[in-house]
Amino acid sequence: MNRIETNVIIIGGGATGAGIARDLSMRGLLCVLIEKNDIASGTTGRNHGLLHSGARYAVKDHESARECIRENKILKKIASHCIEDTGGLFVTLPEDDPAYHRNLIEGCKYAGIEAKEISIRKALEMEPNLNPDILSALVVPDGTIDPFRLSSANILDAKERGSTILTHTKVTGVIKSGARITGVECIDLKGRKTEVYADLVINAAGIWGQEVSALAGIEIKMFPSKGSMLIIDYRINNVVVNRCRPPADGDIIVPGDTVSLIGTTSKEISYDRINELTVDDEEISILLSDAEMLIPNVRHTRALRAYCGVRPLLAVSGEAQGRNISRGIALLDHHERDGLEGMITIAGGKLMTYRLMAEKTADLACEKLGIKKECTTHLVPLPGSEKKIARKSRIKDFTGIPDSVVGSTLYRHGQRLHSILTKNKKNYRVICECEMVTEGEIEYAIKKLEVKDLVDLRRRTRIGMGPCQGELCAYRGAGLFQEFGGSTPEESVILLQDFLEERWKGMKPVLWGDGLREAEFTYWIYQGLFGMAHMDEVKHKKKKILNKDILPADAKTDNKKKKGK
Amino acid sequence: MIKIENISFDHCIKCTVCTMYCPVSQATHLFPGPKASGPDAERLRIKNPELVDSSLKFCTNCKRCEIACPSDVKIAELIQNAKWNYLKIHWFRPRDFFMSRTDLVGGIATLFSGIVNFIIGLSIVRIFMHLFLKIPFRTVFPKYEKTTFRRIFKKELRWSQSEYSKKVIYFHGCYVNYNNNSLGRDFVKVMNALGYGVEMKKEKCCGVPLIANGYIEKAKKNAVYNIASLQKGGGDSKIVATSSSCTFALKNEYSSFLELDNSGIADRIEFVTRFIYNEFLSGNIPKMKPLGIRAAYHSPCHLERMGGVMYTLGILKKIPGLELVVLNSECCGIAGTYGFKNENYDISQSVGKSLFNLIDKAVPEFVITDCETCKMQIEMNTKYKVLHPVTAIAMALDIK
Numbered sequence: 001m002n003r004i005e006t007n008v009i010i011i012g013g014g015a016t017g018a019g020i021a022r023d024l025s026m027r028g029l030l031c032v033l034i035e036k037n038d039i040a041s042g043t044t045g046r047n048h049g050l051l052h053s054g055a056r057y058a059v060k061d062h063e064s065a066r067e068c069i070r071e072n073k074i075l076k077k078i079a080s081h082c083i084e085d086t087g088g089l090f091v092t093l094p095e096d097d098p099a100y101h102r103n104l105i106e107g108c109k110y111a112g113i114e115a116k117e118i119s120i121r122k123a124l125e126m127e128p129n130l131n132p133d134i135l136s137a138l139v140v141p142d143g144t145i146d147p148f149r150l151s152s153a154n155i156l157d158a159k160e161r162g163s164t165i166l167t168h169t170k171v172t173g174v175i176k177s178g179a180r181i182t183g184v185e186c187i188d189l190k191g192r193k194t195e196v197y198a199d200l201v202i203n204a205a206g207i208w209g210q211e212v213s214a215l216a217g218i219e220i221k222m223f224p225s226k227g228s229m230l231i232i233d234y235r236i237n238n239v240v241v242n243r244c245r246p247p248a249d250g251d252i253i254v255p256g257d258t259v260s261l262i263g264t265t266s267k268e269i270s271y272d273r274i275n276e277l278t279v280d281d282e283e284i285s286i287l288l289s290d291a292e293m294l295i296p297n298v299r300h301t302r303a304l305r306a307y308c309g310v311r312p313l314l315a316v317s318g319e320a321q322g323r324n325i326s327r328g329i330a331l332l333d334h335h336e337r338d339g340l341e342g343m344i345t346i347a348g349g350k351l352m353t354y355r356l357m358a359e360k361t362a363d364l365a366c367e368k369l370g371i372k373k374e375c376t377t378h379l380v381p382l383p384g385s386e387k388k389i390a391r392k393s394r395i396k397d398f399t400g401i402p403d404s405v406v407g408s409t410l411y412r413h414g415q416r417l418h419s420i421l422t423k424n425k426k427n428y429r430v431i432c433e434c435e436m437v438t439e440g441e442i443e444y445a446i447k448k449l450e451v452k453d454l455v456d457l458r459r460r461t462r463i464g465m466g467p468c469q470g471e472l473c474a475y476r477g478a479g480l481f482q483e484f485g486g487s488t489p490e491e492s493v494i495l496l497q498d499f500l501e502e503r504w505k506g507m508k509p510v511l512w513g514d515g516l517r518e519a520e521f522t523y524w525i526y527q528g529l530f531g532m533a534h535m536d537e538v539k540h541k542k543k544k545i546l547n548k549d550i551l552p553a554d555a556k557t558d559n560k561k562k563k564g565k
Numbered sequence: 566m567i568k569i570e571n572i573s574f575d576h577c578i579k580c581t582v583c584t585m586y587c588p589v590s591q592a593t594h595l596f597p598g599p600k601a602s603g604p605d606a607e608r609l610r611i612k613n614p615e616l617v618d619s620s621l622k623f624c625t626n627c628k629r630c631e632i633a634c635p636s637d638v639k640i641a642e643l644i645q646n647a648k649w650n651y652l653k654i655h656w657f658r659p660r661d662f663f664m665s666r667t668d669l670v671g672g673i674a675t676l677f678s679g680i681v682n683f684i685i686g687l688s689i690v691r692i693f694m695h696l697f698l699k700i701p702f703r704t705v706f707p708k709y710e711k712t713t714f715r716r717i718f719k720k721e722l723r724w725s726q727s728e729y730s731k732k733v734i735y736f737h738g739c740y741v742n743y744n745n746n747s748l749g750r751d752f753v754k755v756m757n758a759l760g761y762g763v764e765m766k767k768e769k770c771c772g773v774p775l776i777a778n779g780y781i782e783k784a785k786k787n788a789v790y791n792i793a794s795l796q797k798g799g800g801d802s803k804i805v806a807t808s809s810s811c812t813f814a815l816k817n818e819y820s821s822f823l824e825l826d827n828s829g830i831a832d833r834i835e836f837v838t839r840f841i842y843n844e845f846l847s848g849n850i851p852k853m854k855p856l857g858i859r860a861a862y863h864s865p866c867h868l869e870r871m872g873g874v875m876y877t878l879g880i881l882k883k884i885p886g887l888e889l890v891v892l893n894s895e896c897c898g899i900a901g902t903y904g905f906k907n908e909n910y911d912i913s914q915s916v917g918k919s920l921f922n923l924i925d926k927a928v929p930e931f932v933i934t935d936c937e938t939c940k941m942q943i944e945m946n947t948k949y950k951v952l953h954p955v956t957a958i959a960m961a962l963d964i965k
């Protein structure tokens with residue numbers, strides 16, 4: 001069994017966990033972050049990627065709205081390469097209550113959100129695909145944020161400041177010494193066990209925090225609320241489009257990188273179902289028909305995937321519905337609450353306030369550990385966002401490399417582009433043709449960004465996230481894992497299989513039209529052309545061959561015996 | 566607004582057949598192929614117009630990708646659009662300006678054809694053009710005629726046309742007018758033999774070279790002029806053209822690419838071989854004598870895109886004594902003005918190489934093809950003379 005000693009253990013590699021790791025590292029503490037799956041693989045990566053202005057909460061939840069606009073301004077500064085300042089619109093449809101428009105303007109004013117009413121003609125100029133029948137339009141400082149990049153950049157910074165990141169490692173128990181937690185036991189994918197000892201354990205596991213606290217014998221009750229979303233093939237809008245009505249299903253379309261996302265539904269679920277979520281047909285039809293009211297072209301656009309996440313809301317008595325529950329931050333000091341020293345839990349909140357949550361948690365952690373250092377995460381830019389992104393035409397180091405490659409890499413990795421792209425032709429060979437992911441970017445991700453499998457690689461680079469959903473890049477990526485990640489050929493095939501399964505899961509709910517045609521074609525390539533349908537037979541044959549290898553060995557001893565005779 | 570008609574890229578299933586058929590991406594690694602430059606890149610360009618690649622300029626617009634596509638993606642159109650919407654290469658390039666104004670240059674050059682032909686044939690002038698205008702030294706420009714076909718028609722041919730009860734409107738295009746009068750004469754001869762009188766309307770360059778060089782507004786102007794002129798009078802008689810690229814522009818690109826309403830003429834426009842094929846089919850076959858020649862037939866890309874090759878082959882097979890070797894479908898590489906530019910010369914040559922080899926292997930006496938720029942390229946790179954199918958028929962009619 002391995003043994004690690006550190007200052008702070010953070011359980012959970014979502015945006016909050018990553019943010020805490022960065023915050024504490026910047027205050028000079030060593031952290032070990034333990035994540036049972038991958039960075040941003042839970043709720044963090046399962047939202048619509050809206051950089052809230054706060055307007056969505058401005059009427060009902062002033063505190064959240066105020067937090068949002070404050071963090072909005074900070075994130076634009078520190079995480080510029082994870083953010084696109086698209087601006088947002090709130091539009092009133094003929095079906096909507098026109099009075100809400102007024103309430104929203106007032107709510108925004110109260111919360112300090114700059115909201116400006118504009119003419120319908122101007123709104124259509126801003127977003128030409130908008131439904132022309134809208135009654136009114138409001139501009140708010142919404143934007144888009146990439147949760148994968150944001151978490152990854154936080155992790156990268158924490159790592160560069162000395163922290164340790166253990167992904168695909170599950171916490172199996174806590175180590176107690178009296179009424180104090182002194183560490184955790186964990187196990188990784190290959191079954192290797194590790195004991196990590198620290199002065200403080202931070203439970204930042206989001207919705208799974210209930211399970212983590214149970215390991216320590218503490219009860220906290222989460223309130224799981226499922227939200228489903230739909231991705232369509234290309235950017236049908238360049239501005240975030242919100243429906244001007246009290247938040248409800250299917251009322252927002254967010255442009256995210258090369259695609260647009262339609263969000264969201266809200267549905268109460270029981271806690272035991274949080275790991276086996278699927279999007280139902282009903283949710284998909286609601287999302288599509290409601291989105292079509294905002295942008296009519298949605299009807300003609302290919303749906304790529306549907307996915308869902310679970311909001312990590314902490315249950316408070318008397319509140320009945322997922323949407324009405326406050327998205328406020330819950331920071332629990334278990335010494336105060338349960339008399340157990342050495343552990344704190346952070347829950348609630350949302351992606352937008354991840355930094356604030358991290359700051360509050362780190363403040364409490366420092367107080368407990370007797371460290372007197374101020375938070376600086378709101379001042380120091382994340383790795384990649386150090387400088388304002390230069391116009392690609394000014395980047396002369398990359399002349400000769402296609403602009404689409406340079407531009408896409410810059411978009412995803414900001415200033416770290418300089419450690420990714422080189423003028424070596426092998427470096428900028430395109431592996432994922434939909435999203436312009438190069439071999440160099442894959443090498444960088446595998447070596448630097450805690451990538452353990454193809455699904456992780458997708459979160460860091462967007463490989464397989466375009467319309468072909470891995471049709472042409474999955475096998476190339478699997479091959480590169482052997483080159484850069486040291487996997488054996490057999491392991492690469494298993495990575496490939498897992499990746500295709502994961503892609504398939506998200507496509508299944510929206511398989512019709514061109515998406516279905518393409519899925520069938522992909523199926524044929526892998527199952528037919530590459531023979532993956534016969535994987536089990538191959539494995540079986542291999543076993544046989546292995547057995548045969550053993551047999552001659554026996555035969556040899558027989559021969560020896562014979563010779564002896 | 567993203568128009569519904571422009572979202573054919575959404576149907577692409579990345580089968581990559583188009584890239585397999587792209588003659589340019591086979592010839593050079595500089596062009597990533599139609600899939601990458603068309604449907605793949607379109608999503609990126611919608612996200613951010615700055616993500617446009619300069620490699621788009623290597624596309625010859627041969628449209629073989631569109632023929633190959635099983636998902637009906639308008640790949641070539643996407644690329645052409647992107648080229649001129651996003652690259653914005655709109656500074657004044659004297660070479661491209663004059664090269665795309667085939668009617669302007671042709672009109673002047675025919676006036677002084679003797680001197681012009683002499684001058685552009687001189688090595689010193691060609692060196693000058695190579696260095697300053699970036700026109701490859703080795704290209705041979707088509708000779709200019711002493712007069713235009715329109716003048717010939719007015720003077721000699723017009724009078725006899727009223728004898729025929731049926732009539733066709735002839736869209737001759739710039740090449741016949743300035744560089745190859747005899748094809749025009751052959752056309753009139755063949756039409757007359759089929760019992761049709763020929764009429765001509767006023768016309769401007771169809772716009773193909775303008776589109777290829779990025780003068781979209783000028784192309785639109787020409788297209789509007791042509792649509793109006795061809796619509797005037799004429800009833801429901803067919804508009805027939807001898808250039809396959811002009812035909813494709815008039816019939817398809819005016820509406821699909823230039824977004825103009827050509828519905829008044831689109832149904833009446835026909836490429837000459839299809840027109841003749843239908844006449845032959847209804848039994849209207851003039852008396853032809855055996856030619857006694859062996860010829861290789863090359864199918865131009867744009868004719869293939871229109872689905873017109875079968876008609877040309879149909880009529881060629883009706884010519885007695887014509888031993889026809891049908892060459893495997895390959896692009897000749899010239900692509901209008903594309904091969905006349907220094908930066909494209911090597912690509913153009915290597916695209917055409919397999920065709921030139923095929924021609925040499927066929928050992929014909931003549932090569933037959935429907936397209937004027939294919940003719941120039943083949944004549945530049947092989948030792949054979951190239952005929953238009955209409956000329957072949959006219960030859961068979963001539964034999965006494």
